[in-house]
Amino acid sequence: MNGHRVTAIGGGTGLANLLDGLRMRTENITAIVSVADDGGSSGILRDEFGMLPPGDFRSCLVALSDADPLIKDLFKYRFVTESSLAGHSLGNLLIAALSTLSGGFENAIDVSSQLLNIKGKVLPASLENIVLMAEMMDEKIVSGESNITSHESVIKKVFIGEPDVEAYPPAEDAIRQAELIIVGPGSLYTSVIPNFLIRGIRDAIQEASAPCVYVCNVATQVGETDGFNAGDHVRTLLEHVGDGVIDYVVVNDNIKNRLANELDFRPVSPDGLPINGVVALYKDVVNTASPVLHDSRKLCEVLLNALEKGTLTKNPIADRGVS
Numbered sequence: 001m002n003g004h005r006v007t008a009i010g011g012g013t014g015l016a017n018l019l020d021g022l023r024m025r026t027e028n029i030t031a032i033v034s035v036a037d038d039g040g041s042s043g044i045l046r047d048e049f050g051m052l053p054p055g056d057f058r059s060c061l062v063a064l065s066d067a068d069p070l071i072k073d074l075f076k077y078r079f080v081t082e083s084s085l086a087g088h089s090l091g092n093l094l095i096a097a098l099s100t101l102s103g104g105f106e107n108a109i110d111v112s113s114q115l116l117n118i119k120g121k122v123l124p125a126s127l128e129n130i131v132l133m134a135e136m137m138d139e140k141i142v143s144g145e146s147n148i149t150s151h152e153s154v155i156k157k158v159f160i161g162e163p164d165v166e167a168y169p170p171a172e173d174a175i176r177q178a179e180l181i182i183v184g185p186g187s188l189y190t191s192v193i194p195n196f197l198i199r200g201i202r203d204a205i206q207e208a209s210a211p212c213v214y215v216c217n218v219a220t221q222v223g224e225t226d227g228f229n230a231g232d233h234v235r236t237l238l239e240h241v242g243d244g245v246i247d248y249v250v251v252n253d254n255i256k257n258r259l260a261n262e263l264d265f266r267p268v269s270p271d272g273l274p275i276n277g278v279v280a281l282y283k284d285v286v287n288t289a290s291p292v293l294h295d296s297r298k299l300c301e302v303l304l305n306a307l308e309k310g311t312l313t314k315n316p317i318a319d320r321g322v323s
Helices: 013-023 040-049 056-063 071-074 089-100 105-116 169-177 188-196 199-207 230-241 296-309
Strands: 005-012 031-033 121-126 132-136 141-145 153-161 180-183 212-215 247-252 281-284
Touching: 005 013, 005 169, 005 188, 013 031, 013 056, 013 188, 013 296, 031 056, 031 169, 031 212, 040 056, 040 089, 056 071, 056 089, 056 105, 056 121, 071 089, 071 105, 105 121, 121 169, 132 188, 132 296, 153 188, 169 199, 180 296, 188 199, 188 230, 212 230, 230 247, 247 296, 281 296
Parallel strands: 005 031, 005 180, 031 121, 180 212, 212 247, 247 281
Antiparallel strands: 132 141, 132 153
């Protein structure tokens, strides 16, 4: 395959959006997807079939797809009838069926990758069905990713009930072989951090020769990061993953496009950095038409141009200027 070897780690809309931009610059992409999702269609299939939650995998597969638009639309199609299928994505159901027909979830993702003719690979962080838990500021323990953000108290920390969960070996290999490791963007506590709670993922990043870049969100998220600035995002991430894992953070410095007053999201201020040796790269990476999202092409230009210039290195010095 052509292009730089890039491994992207995360989940949800943020990871899929990043992949959509990356595929314009390289075919050598590996997406490592969180397996903590337990809401919506994914949660139902996870409970009923004992499978990994397929939703984030489906989104990443479609983002990397070069298939006919109709095939991509089939994977994205969501039933809106008042039947038992209401809310289910057809792509999720296809992955569920393929898990049985092909002998396992990882095989189902391989077959789906072929059907969608994707650039790169999509891998689970683990083959174990982990349960994300949170300790809240009111001292209560909340179980289940979908319950955490709806709890009335603020999140103190997240953890998994099974501390010895094993990473998926091909995911570890992809991290070690990468030229660039990208973390996020995405829901900080429920899409990004869960990957690092799997020891093998964290260890592989520390052992890799590639720099690791965290992409800070451009907007706050209700129930997770209300009132957070960029420094708060990085500090929270480091509190969960430890120092020496994240080398850089990409921070959006264009907060002119204010969000509509009726939205509960707010632009993330670029304040509060640097922290603990993490070098900040301040760039305009927001999607001005939809300011809750990154502009995937602008973001990927920043990341890959810096890689090609040689300005991204493992374990950088925090007070060094980076352009």
